[in-house]
Amino acid sequence: xxxxARTMLRDADEAADxxxxxxxRVRDAAPGFRGERGLTTWVMRIVANRCRDLLRRRKFTAGxxxxxxxxxxxGLRAEPIEGWDLAIDQERMMAMLERAIDALPPDQREAVVxxxxxxxxxxxxxxxxxxxxxxxxxxLFRARTALRAALRPLGERGST
Amino acid sequence: MNHDRDDEDPGLxxxxxxxxxxxxxxxxxxxxxxxxxRRRVPAPLAWAMRPTALAASLALLVASATLAFVLxxxxxxxxxxxxxxxxxxxxxxxxxxxxxxxxxxxxAGGAASDSGSGM
Numbered sequence: 001x002x003x004x005a006r007t008m009l010r011d012a013d014e015a016a017d018x019x020x021x022x023x024x025r026v027r028d029a030a031p032g033f034r035g036e037r038g039l040t041t042w043v044m045r046i047v048a049n050r051c052r053d054l055l056r057r058r059k060f061t062a063g064x065x066x067x068x069x070x071x072x073x074x075g076l077r078a079e080p081i082e083g084w085d086l087a088i089d090q091e092r093m094m095a096m097l098e099r100a101i102d103a104l105p106p107d108q109r110e111a112v113v114x115x116x117x118x119x120x121x122x123x124x125x126x127x128x129x130x131x132x133x134x135x136x137x138x139x140l141f142r143a144r145t146a147l148r149a150a151l152r153p154l155g156e157r158g159s160t
Numbered sequence: 161m162n163h164d165r166d167d168e169d170p171g172l173x174x175x176x177x178x179x180x181x182x183x184x185x186x187x188x189x190x191x192x193x194x195x196x197x198r199r200r201v202p203a204p205l206a207w208a209m210r211p212t213a214l215a216a217s218l219a220l221l222v223a224s225a226t227l228a229f230v231l232x233x234x235x236x237x238x239x240x241x242x243x244x245x246x247x248x249x250x251x252x253x254x255x256x257x258x259x260x261x262x263x264x265x266x267x268a269g270g271a272a273s274d275s276g277s278g279m
Contacts, residue, residue, distance in 0.1 A: 002181035002183075002184065002187075003179075003180055003181040005181075007179075015181075016184060016187065016190075019184075019187065020187070020190055020191050020194065023187075023191045024194060027195070071179070075181060075182060075184075076179050076181055076182070077179070077180060077181075077182050078178050078179050079178045079179075079180065081174055081175065093175070094175065094178070094179065097175055097176070098179070116168075116172065116173050116176040116177070117176045117177060117179065119177065140167070141167050144167060144168075144169060144172060147172060148169065148172060151172075
């Protein structure tokens with residue numbers, strides 16, 4: 001929940017509010033929960049909807065500063081990756097990836113976070129976002145293409 | 161273009177999965193505090209404070225105010241002639257009082273004088 005909210009909003013405080021609201025909502029609605037949908041998808045759907053509302057409102061606020069650090073601002077932490085090619089600066093690569101995620105449209109961003117970051121299945125992502133699996137795959141295809149393109153310059157520099 | 165194929169990139173996925181939110185130890189404390197705070201508010205007040213209830217009462221207020229306005233203006237308008245100013249209304253009223261009402265005498269015999277039948 002927190003990972004999704006923080007990646008979507010890039011604001012640790014706002015993300016904390018979303019997670020708190022979600023937990024309260026889950027607690028209130030728990031007696032009526034019949035388990036037709038998975039608990040994970042139900043909870044993630046609440047988080048995703050709240051994030052979307054906040055992002056919609058944010059359209060009217062000022063943009064981000066140039067030195068914006070997506071990882072630090074959102075309170076996310078990058079674990080060291082095993083078998084990482086030492087020729088490539090992992091920290092820089094991760095920062096670049098986060099900026100690229102940040103530049104994605106929200107619908108693609110939430111699909112990437114749910115599938116690739118949190119490891120939900122395609123069915124679960126589709127259920128969470130209220131879409132068909134084909135639509136999820138389409139969004140993921142576009143998102144991954146954009147992310148790969150954003151990372152290409154650093155990867156090429158590392159391999160040369 | 162066919163997007164229906166699985167285009168997962170293991171390298172990209174590995175990088176994406178390496179990033180996680182750090183656990184927030186105060187999260188549950190804050191949630192519990194909010195639950196406690198909600199418990200302290202009496203149930204009817206808590207119900208009335210819900211956004212839906214607030215929106216419904218606001219809509220009701222606007223509707224009743226509009227209805228009251230329409231009814232009050234509706235009763236005032238249409239009883240008398242419309243005058244632009246109070247002075248005009250007073251002058252018109254005075255004129256109406258000063259002008260004697262002329263009553264036409266009823267025609268004798270009940271026949272019209274210019275019917276042409278007598279010539």
